[in-house]
Amino acid sequence: MAVIENPALKQFVAHIGSELVLAQVFIRQNNSGYELRHVEDRSAIPDSLRLLNVNEVRTLVQYTATGIFRPLKSAPNLPGGWRLLLSGDVELETALNLFYPGAIADWYAVQGGNPPVTHYREFTNRQSGMYRITTMLNDAQAAQVIKAGCDKKFCLKRRLWTVAGLESDGAGEKSLIPCLEPCAVLMEFARKAVRIEQQEKVCLEISPDEVATLQVALANMLMQPDAEIREGDISAPGNPRRLQLVLEKLRPFLKLARDPEKE
Ligand code: SF4
Structure with a gap:
């Protein structure tokens, strides 16, 4: 043969x-x-x-x-x-x-130099049914979701697709395996992120140093994830991708926190 x-x-x-x-x-x-x-x-x-x-x-x-x-x-x-x-x-x-x-x-x-990459907007605009709402994230929100969901703590594929305002992963950052379009886990995460954005917000006044404390607490939780929470269970508040998303949202406020080393 x-x-x-x-x-x-x-x-x-x-x-x-x-x-x-x-x-x-x-x-x-x-x-x-x-x-x-x-x-x-x-x-x-x-x-x-x-x-x-x-x-x-x-x-x-x-x-x-x-x-x-x-x-x-x-x-x-x-x-x-x-x-x-x-x-x-x-x-x-x-x-x-x-x-x-x-x-x-x-x-x-x-x-070959011209891989068939499908970016977030193109991919989500094609969705019907339960994932249609993933189009509702604005570019900044989608970027936070992508940074959190595709973080190298969770996935070793090098993300080549992107959304406006977000770079794709650089060569050598993760592995030789490229990611050419959003996967099912990322879509489920984006769907949950839309539902979170749609919730009525609570106002919580905290100081920059307390933001830093939250950041440390979340980072520690990510280092020792709850073994009971399945990776695919995005509905669990302690899901590692959700912890990472909160970290992404805190990031702009961290710049305001005092550096304890300089006090
Ligand atoms: S979309 Fe999925 S497979 Fe692709 S980089 Fe993100 S988590 Fe990995």
Whole structure:
């Protein structure tokens, strides 16, 4: 049977060289093909890692190390402690598509210089049904939502799409995997942000130093997220993306806070 050449795979393989990190997967060429590991296990003794076969990757990527479902495969919470031996390029493609669906094709599209990027306005204007309201965020609000929702704490894809007033992610900030349009998790987050904006606001007078205290409290919560709250549960007030959004909203006021070091 004739083998159909995949130009995206061919170019990606050429890019690997002897080794490459793709988000949280470390790829190393060996005599018989490739070895893949979690990037944090790159120096681990092989026998200390569980040897997987490709079919087991599908299950591995579903859950974090603590057993929480991973709705976004590009979230930086891929469990480690495994290695994978692959016999060649086709197996490599199969495995990488399980770790990061579509990553090779999207990476290849970017190498061509004209990737099919769909920006926030274009994408949300096409939505119908429950996501139609995501058009209601103004540019500044959408920028806050995008900065919070796509923060590297939550996603390793390099965001190429944007909204007026917001830069796309720079090369090298996150990973080689580009993001060409808003994902379902971001859309759900934007939908919730619209509902939050529509609520009647409460007025709370706090001083700049109290803003700084809130900032520290939120940052601490983000470092130790509540394990009970699922990443995809945007309705939970303690959802990490919602904490990050409040941080984004506080950011302009932080400049007013006194620097304790200078007092
Ligand atoms: S939209 Fe944001 S969170 Fe979703 S995949 Fe792209 S960069 Fe990641």
